[in-house]
Amino acid sequence: MQLEKRQLSQSEENYIKAIYALSETCEDTISTNLLAERMSTKASSVTDMLKKLTDKELLTYQKYQGCGLTPKGRAIALSIVRKHRLWEVFLVDKLQFGWDEVHEIAEQLEHIQSTQLTNRLEAFLGYPKVDPHGDPIPNDEGVFDTPAVRVSLASCETGSKGIVMGVDDGSPEFLQYLNKIDLKLGSEIEILEKLSFDGSLLIAMEKRTIQFSHVVAARIFIQPYQS
Amino acid sequence: MQLEKRQLSQSEENYIKAIYALSETCEDTISTNLLAERMSTKASSVTDMLKKLTDKELLTYQKYQGCGLTPKGRAIALSIVRKHRLWEVFLVDKLQFGWDEVHEIAEQLEHIQSTQLTNRLEAFLGYPKVDPHGDPIPNDEGVFDTPAVRVSLASCETGSKGIVMGVDDGSPEFLQYLNKIDLKLGSEIEILEKLSFDGSLLIAMEKRTIQFSHVVAARIFIQPYQS
DNA sequence: CTAAAATTTTAGACGTGTCTAAAAAATAGT
DNA sequence: ACTATTTTTTAGACACGTCTAAAATTTTAG
Numbered sequence: 001m002q003l004e005k006r007q008l009s010q011s012e013e014n015y016i017k018a019i020y021a022l023s024e025t026c027e028d029t030i031s032t033n034l035l036a037e038r039m040s041t042k043a044s045s046v047t048d049m050l051k052k053l054t055d056k057e058l059l060t061y062q063k064y065q066g067c068g069l070t071p072k073g074r075a076i077a078l079s080i081v082r083k084h085r086l087w088e089v090f091l092v093d094k095l096q097f098g099w100d101e102v103h104e105i106a107e108q109l110e111h112i113q114s115t116q117l118t119n120r121l122e123a124f125l126g127y128p129k130v131d132p133h134g135d136p137i138p139n140d141e142g143v144f145d146t147p148a149v150r151v152s153l154a155s156c157e158t159g160s161k162g163i164v165m166g167v168d169d170g171s172p173e174f175l176q177y178l179n180k181i182d183l184k185l186g187s188e189i190e191i192l193e194k195l196s197f198d199g200s201l202l203i204a205m206e207k208r209t210i211q212f213s214h215v216v217a218a219r220i221f222i223q224p225y226q227s
Numbered sequence: 228m229q230l231e232k233r234q235l236s237q238s239e240e241n242y243i244k245a246i247y248a249l250s251e252t253c254e255d256t257i258s259t260n261l262l263a264e265r266m267s268t269k270a271s272s273v274t275d276m277l278k279k280l281t282d283k284e285l286l287t288y289q290k291y292q293g294c295g296l297t298p299k300g301r302a303i304a305l306s307i308v309r310k311h312r313l314w315e316v317f318l319v320d321k322l323q324f325g326w327d328e329v330h331e332i333a334e335q336l337e338h339i340q341s342t343q344l345t346n347r348l349e350a351f352l353g354y355p356k357v358d359p360h361g362d363p364i365p366n367d368e369g370v371f372d373t374p375a376v377r378v379s380l381a382s383c384e385t386g387s388k389g390i391v392m393g394v395d396d397g398s399p400e401f402l403q404y405l406n407k408i409d410l411k412l413g414s415e416i417e418i419l420e421k422l423s424f425d426g427s428l429l430i431a432m433e434k435r436t437i438q439f440s441h442v443v444a445a446r447i448f449i450q451p452y453q454s
Numbered sequence: 455c456t457a458a459a460a461t462t463t464t465a466g467a468c469g470t471g472t473c474t475a476a477a478a479a480a481t482a483g484t
Numbered sequence: 485a486c487t488a489t490t491t492t493t494t495a496g497a498c499a500c501g502t503c504t505a506a507a508a509t510t511t512t513a514g
Contacts, residue, residue, distance in 0.1 A: 011471065032492055045472055047493055052470090064479060064492060095347040108339045114332050120322040238501065259462055272502055274463055279500090291462060291509055 008056075010111045013080055015039065015049050016058060017110075019069055020077030029066035078142035079118075084110035085131035086121050092132040093125060099132040100175035115140070133175075134166025134185050134221065151224060153191070153201065154217035161190040162222035174219060181210055189222055235283075237338045240307055242266065242276050243285060244337075246296055247304030256293035305369035306345075311337035312358035313348050319359040320352060326359040327402035342367070360402075361393025361412050361448065378451060380418070380428065381444035388417045389449035401446060408437055416449055 008016070018038045022030045032050070036043045050067050053059040058073030069077060087109040091097040097105075119140055122128075129145050130136050136144045150165045164187045167178060178184075183205065192209065193202040199214030212220070235243070245265045249257045259277070263270045277294050280286040285300030296304060314336040318324040324332075346367055349355075356372050357363050363371045377392050391414045394405060405411075410432065419436065420429040426441030439447070 009470075033490095041471095042473065043492060044474080044494080048471075091344075095344070095351055097343075097347070105339070105341050105344055108341075109336075112332070112335045114335075116324075117318070117322070117332055120324070124322055236500080260460090268501095269503065270462060271464080271504080275501075 007113055008076070012049070012053060012056075013076070013111055015046075015053060016069070016073055016077050017080050017084075019059070019067060020074065020081065023068060029068055031066045035067075075142050078138045079115075080110050082138045082140075082142075083112065083118050085135055085137045086118060086125060086128070088131045088133075089125050089128045089137075090121060093128075098175075098179065099169075100172040100179065102132065103169060103172070130166070130185075131169075132185075133169035134164075135169065149223050150221040152218050153189070153203075153212065153220040153222055154199075154214055156191055156222065156224060158191055158194050160222075160224050161188070162224040163188055164220060165223045166221040168219035170219075174216075177216075178220075182206075183220070234340055235303070239276070239280060239283075240303070240338055242273075242280060243296070243300055243304045244307045244311075246286070246294060247301065247308065250295060256295055258293045262294075302369050305365045307337050309365045309367075309369075310339065310345050312362060312364045313345060313352060313355070315358045315360075316352050316355045316364075317348060320355075325402075325406065326396075327399040327406065329359065330396060330399070357393070357412075358396075359412075360396035361391075362396065376450050377448040379445050380416070380430075380439065380447040380449055381426075381441055383418055383449065383451060385418050385421050387449075387451050388415070389451040390415055391447060392450045393448040395446035397446075401443075404443075405447075409433075410447070 015035070018035060019030055022034060022038060032043050032046050035050075036046045039046065050059060050061045053073070054061040054067075058070055058076060059067045060070055061067035084106045087106045088099075088102045091102040091105060092099055122137075122140075128137060134150070136147050138144050148165055151162075156162070164183060164185055166185070167183075168174060187205055190204040191201055192204050194200075195202070201212045201214070201217050203210045203212055242262070245262060246257055249261060249265060253261070259270050259273050262277075263273045266273065277286060277288045280300070281288040281294075285297055285303060286294045287297055288294035311333045314333045315326075315329045318329040318332060319326055349364075349367075355364060361377070363374050365371050375392055383389070391410060391412055393412070394410075395401060414432055417431040418428055419431050421427075422429070426444075428439045428441070428444050430437045430439055
């Protein structure tokens, strides 16, 4: 998939990225309202942008029927995601930012236009496969390395053990909470008990015991040991 | 001088930067047409922007009288210059770009908004004092280190010796020419002869002899040996 | 000193991306 | 099946940064 030279505005790129993110997590056709909420804007603005991006052949969109990315649109989304995650690695590994501080800056850096820059940055960082939150980094062709098994802590059974492979990167507050309890990528975890009345979990982590609400557990992903 | 949090658009920043650059090299009041040429835009567009930036108290401007930066405007210009040059050092020192390749990318990176990022980048790079073309990098307060003596090769007399401290960074072609003749910052240079009829110079550099036109000589800056 | 030339500003327009308010279509409830 | 409600789109507006064409001002030159 060849990316066209015709470049997009930051706004257009942000829409493409949001549509990509939503189609990964939710169903495959994205509603106007969902996108409006995600972009913190109004549905009417979304409709306008949807038309424009459809004209550019980056979206499949029919009135009242929601939208989805074309292969070309998906390729652009992946290149933005790639840049975002590589810059996050740079900020954390090289500039000593915390994983809770990098999102906002990476939101700006992801729009820098230079494939050569992206590829050299990747080499400089030693071809990282995941960003500081454990999210995978696609290669220059938009392909992810064989992703490690990653399941939500909330979906694991009592007695499961595993290694933390990823965390939700959506909120600095959540990441700061994880800092406070010293949970990192690579931490070893065991589910001691699941409390059925509120869905919370008792967790053993490096000789300490912690209680996670269901909401927290759903935002932490582990690679379970086969046992 | 405290930079206000109120952030400028990239367009506004580019105007500020261009006005700063022009007021460094030329007279202290910048004409509308000069700025229009520099920005590759029309005089009418410049007038509009001048009004806007004057309203924001970044410019002194009176109809038909040209413009100049206020202290606040100058502080913003210096912060942009600082970011531009630090990113150029990053691209050359860390990502192995050539000094002829970095300008365009730095033009984008200079608009990234994060003082913390800039300062950490500076530390990561080892507090460089000049960019890859020898241009000085101001500190976080907009102050330049005591700049080394830098005179244009064209203004030196026959017999002068010195070390190349800077080159004009305006055109990739010029920088590629310098690559070809293997002229770098730090190269030792002696003026063997100045040819009066066309202003060109015969130069000795590391055991080789090279002829520079006046135009080229005017774009190379040396620190002369006191002798 | 005044007329011609150059520069600069104003007026009105356009494309982008956003908004509000109103209309149209789809969905849900009875 | 037919309203009522929700979702989505359209219509019209605005701020931004740009443009062209015309008017105003300054500069130059005779």
